[in-house]
Amino acid sequence: MIETIHDLPAHLRKRVASALETGLLTMPYSVASVRSVLGIQESGEGIAAALVELGRLGICGTGAAAWIRTIDAATSRTPRPDLVWSGPEVPGLHARDTRRVFEELLGSAKRSVWASTYAFFDGPRAFQVLAQRMDAKASVSVRLLLNIQRKRGDTTAADQLVRRFADRFWSTDWPGLSRPSVYYDPRALELDGPAGVLHAKAVVVDDEVVFVTSANLTEAALDRNIELGLLVRDGALAASVSTHFRTLIERGLLLPLPAV
Numbered sequence: 001m002i003e004t005i006h007d008l009p010a011h012l013r014k015r016v017a018s019a020l021e022t023g024l025l026t027m028p029y030s031v032a033s034v035r036s037v038l039g040i041q042e043s044g045e046g047i048a049a050a051l052v053e054l055g056r057l058g059i060c061g062t063g064a065a066a067w068i069r070t071i072d073a074a075t076s077r078t079p080r081p082d083l084v085w086s087g088p089e090v091p092g093l094h095a096r097d098t099r100r101v102f103e104e105l106l107g108s109a110k111r112s113v114w115a116s117t118y119a120f121f122d123g124p125r126a127f128q129v130l131a132q133r134m135d136a137k138a139s140v141s142v143r144l145l146l147n148i149q150r151k152r153g154d155t156t157a158a159d160q161l162v163r164r165f166a167d168r169f170w171s172t173d174w175p176g177l178s179r180p181s182v183y184y185d186p187r188a189l190e191l192d193g194p195a196g197v198l199h200a201k202a203v204v205v206d207d208e209v210v211f212v213t214s215a216n217l218t219e220a221a222l223d224r225n226i227e228l229g230l231l232v233r234d235g236a237l238a239a240s241v242s243t244h245f246r247t248l249i250e251r252g253l254l255l256p257l258p259a260v
Contacts, residue, residue: 004046006071009082009096012038013068016047020065027055042091086215087226098215099222101231105205106130109140113180114204114242116145118197120217123173127217131176142180145245145254147198150189158189163258170260182257183249198254201229202241210238 005013019025019037029051034044054064086098106113106129113130120126134140148165150156156164162184169182185198203211213229215221232238248254 004050005068008047010072010080011082011096013072015039016051017065017068017072020060020068021062023061025051027060028052029055040089042089043093046092081230081232084211084213084229084231085227086222087224096231098213098227098229101211101229102203102217102222103129105203105209105211107133109133109142109205110137111140111206112204112242113140113142114145114202114245115142116198116200116202116245117217118147118199118201120146120173122219123169124175125219127173128175130180131174131178134178134180135176138178143245143249144180144182145198145200146182146184146257147188148184149197150191150194155191158186158191161189166258167260169257179259183254184257185253186255204238204242204245207239207242208235209233210241212241 005016008016015037016025016034025033025037029048031044031048034048034051035041038044038047051060051064054060054067059067083095084098084101085095106115113133115130130142134142146169148162150158150161154161165184170179174180185196187195188197201213201216209232211229211231213227215225215227215229221227245254249256
């Protein structure tokens, strides 16, 4: 039963520990109070039962909080990915939310952001948090990797498609005063059909945390579709992803979007 607490995502274990330390969660532990701490409307019975079991062992309040934080300290030595989901909430399943993770990561960047997506709709909303972070903290270096699509049957020259995309992106889609560096895969614009497209969906922040997801930067993917991603706080892994992107740029496999 106690394993139920261990199986919670790290951010929810921290909420429980803080609530135990501050007295927000006290004996007897009710399902309602657990739901309030976790920010959920259903389930929570397993966590309440686990806390009751700890109490029977004489571990409650700050002692229980210390036990939970000890678990986190032990598991943090081997980074454990957090599952991040979009889609309907399921009672009894505690998972991080895709939109919230995107916004927390982009809104907390201190030094750098790499963000790659295959598709985005409603640019001002999709890029709002990132643009606000850039305007508030000028030292943050941001690189966006975006896919430019050629519609079926469109024979427009590739350079014109790129210019058209750039005009729309800088005038309509990007909502900030500070501008990111934007790159695209030119193979997607080949007249005989794309030899390849930029399909990766990932965010790397400060070369410390990486989020890889099936979700594009669209309202449907962030809020409604069933999408799955992994959030990993591992500097070595995060840096390897940003290094891969950087190398693609340095070797001319990804090209810069023209400034208007």
